[in-house]
Amino acid sequence: MxxxxxxxxxxxxxxxxxxxxxxxxxxxxxxxxxxxxxxxxxxxxxxxxxxxxxxxxxxxxxxxxxxxxxxxxxxxxxxxxxxxxxxxxxxxxxxxxxxxRMNKIVEIDKTNLVAVTEPGVVTNDLCRKVSELGLYYAGYPMSVETSFIGGNVATNAGGSKVIKYGNTAHHVLGIEAVLPNGEIVQFGGKRRKDSSGYDIVRLLVGSEGTLAVFTKIFLNLIPLPGKTVDLLVPFPDIHTAISNVGPLITESKTLPSAVEFIDDTSVVLGSKYNNIRLPYQEKADAYLIVQYEGHDRDELESIYEKAGKALMNGKAMDVFVADNRTNSEKIWRIRRNWLEGIKAFESHTPTGDVVVPTSKIPEIMEYIAKISKEYKVQIPVAGHAADGNLHPAPMKPKDVNLGEWKELSEEILSKIAIKASKMGGAVSGEHGIGFVKKELLKKTKNKQYELMKSLKKTIDPLGIMNPGKLFDPQ
Ligand SMILES: Cc1cc2nc3c(=O)[nH]c(=O)nc-3n(C[C@H](O)[C@H](O)[C@H](O)COP(=O)(O)OP(=O)(O)OC[C@H]3O[C@@H](n4cnc5c(N)ncnc54)[C@H](O)[C@@H]3O)c2cc1C
Missing domain, CATH: 3.30.43.10 (Uridine Diphospho-n-acetylenolpyruvylglucosamine Reductase, domain 2)
Incomplete structure (x- = not known):
């Protein structure tokens, strides 16, 4: 030790x-x-x-x-x-x-389509800045208004747009980092290809501050999609909602930029918190929020007509289309404020972050419902339906004291995470391991876990970088 x-x-x-x-x-x-x-x-x-x-x-x-x-x-x-x-x-x-204090956008290179930023830039500040130039940074965690680019890279943040654009790792072309011994090294950069040996940029992404300190980040930019349309789609049950994700993509022949999922408990709490009522609120058991991007209204109309048809064939209760900012905002508010909405009713609500193959979402949701009954704990769930990443959020029952709740909630989330891993998923889809989930990493990653530890030892032999995260200090 x-x-x-x-x-x-x-x-x-x-x-x-x-x-x-x-x-x-x-x-x-x-x-x-x-x-x-x-x-x-x-x-x-x-x-x-x-x-x-x-x-x-x-x-x-x-x-x-x-x-x-x-x-x-x-x-x-x-x-x-x-x-x-x-x-x-x-x-x-x-x-x-x-x-x-390291919050400068160093350069927006319109020729190479690369943004170079310091790690303390708020993600949405970058999104706004590049959009003024007709460009787009496609990283979009729900915390886009607060989280920093450096934090997004260090956790390999996901969010709602992963189905179309991938998670943060897909946008990172290079990282300037300070190694634990103080050496400043640039990995990758503005080049788009590099088959010269191991991909250390990819290793640094998601390393949660355990290998090096990022001081500059090179990010891929793409052209700004012109317009968006959002669909709110109520379903009688979760199984029907999820079974629509695959057909929706194949039949509309377009990758949506988001397919988000919220369950009925989340809708009840979210509608009270945001003071909004969603259509079919009494009857629907689950909702999908689907977003498409396109160059103009005609293109979007043709996409959402095909998508609407596919969804109605898939037994959606209805399809509500929002093609202006006010209606879109109404649709997204409950999903974006999901965690705040729940915490307004019970502040002691930790958030899980499991990922499974999309087809397994109904099975993991059934398991969550079983655990909820067994432990007599309400567990609202929201997530990114298109990439199988779900956030179960167990809410502390009034009769459980805080000391007991820490252990109980960790036990609940661990059971769900291990089940997800056994289904071909993982114990974290986008939030990372930190110290809260390090036992789960050990239990589920086997040989990979040993390899990760030896990489840590090689890059940070003294073990000074963010000790106690991912692993116990070695
Ligand atoms: C309401 C809400 C919604 C959220 N939605 C999402 C979501 O949709 N998707 C998602 O993925 N996450 C989400 N998160 C989680 C969180 O916002 C992300 O994990 C985010 O990427 C963390 O960024 P941060 O700047 O806050 O980093 P911090 O929390 O401060 O740090 C996270 C990790 O990054 C490391 N780190 C930070 N900067 C550097 C650096 N320069 N060099 C090396 N290591 C560094 C830290 O050591 C730590 O290990 C959400 C959180 C909240 C509260």
Whole structure:
């Protein structure tokens, strides 16, 4: 078991020399507290950093990591702290590196169709900026308004558009990173192809701050799709809803940019929270939200007519079309605010993140319903139907105390995650492992787990990078 060193006043002085006084937070409980947790929830998933550093460039980070290596102090990179697996929580104390001051879009290269950003850019700020130039960044987690590009890359974030564009890994062409020994290295870049050996860019994506600190990210851009149309589709049951996903794609001959799913409990809570009523709310057991992108209205009309026909043939109760911003917003509000909507009624609601092959969604939903009955716990579910990624959210019953709830909710989510893995899925589809799911990683990844650990040992032999995430410190 690794023992880490503590931050000393000598180190604080060194860090102030490197970064300037204002970029170092030390000995200020209230200010440090802001960096002690992410959105995983509750005091159980929180730990105070000893010091927070706010660098402005890779050279400063390099000097910090050289010192951290020499002194054997743990380092936890932190984006916006919107994570749902505790990945940015400094569970061994030490240094938190916050990227809030590294928030510049360095370049939008219209010739190569590449954006180069610092890690602290809010994802939606990049989306907006490139759209002004007729371009599109296709990464779109539901937390797009808050999360940072660096955090998205480090968790390989997904979201609603994965069926058409893939997850964050698909958009990353290159990463400039500082290795634990302080070396600054650029992997990949503006080139679109590279068959020269192992793909280290792909290895860094999803590494949750355990291998290196990203200081610059090269992202693929595509032309901005002109217009969108959204369909709200109620179904009598989950099985019917999910069995529509495949035919919808083949019969409309177009990949939707999203096919989202919400169950009846989520709709009841979401409609109260957002003060909206959805059509068929009393009768429907599940809804799909389908989005298409196209160049103009005519193209979209032809797509949604084919899609509507396919859905009605597939026993949808109705198909509601929103082709203007106001109606689209109404359709999306419940899905986008899904977690907030549930937490407004029960704040102690952790979020699962399982993924299964799409055809297995009805089976995992049946299992979730069984677990819900067995444990007498309400578990609303929403997710990305087109890629099989579901978020079960067990809500604390009133008669269970908080201490018991931590164990109980973890047991519930573990059972669901292991079942998903056995169905050919995985224990995390997009939120990552952090420290909350590290036992599940061990239980389900077998040989891959051992290989992951040996890669970590090679790149971070002293084990200072975000210790306790993915694995226990070795
Ligand atoms: C309401 C809500 C909706 C969400 N919807 C989605 C969704 O649709 N899809 C999805 O995938 N996730 C979703 N999430 C989860 C979360 O937003 C994502 O995991 C996001 O990618 C985290 O980004 P962040 O900037 O907040 O990173 P943080 O939570 O701060 O950190 C996450 C990880 O990234 C590492 N990290 C951050 N920056 C760097 C860097 N520069 N170098 C190295 N490592 C770094 C951290 O060490 C940590 O391991 C949602 C969360 C909320 C609260």
């Amino acid at each position: 690794i023992e880490f060193a503590k931050i000393t006043t000598r180190l604080v002085t060194e860090f102030k020399k490197i970064l300037g006084n204002n970029a170092v937070v030390f000995d200020d409980k209230d200010a440090l507290e802001n960096y002690a947790h992410d959105e995983t929830g509750g005091e159980y998933y929180s730990h105070m950093p000893e010091i927070v550093l706010k660098p402005e460039n890779a050279e400063q980070i390099s000097k910090v990591l050289k010192l951290a290596s020499a002194e054997h102090v743990p380092v936890t990179p932190r984006g916006a702290g919107s994570g749902l697996a505790g990945a940015s929580v400094p569970i061994y104390g030490g240094i938190v590196i916050s990227f809030e």
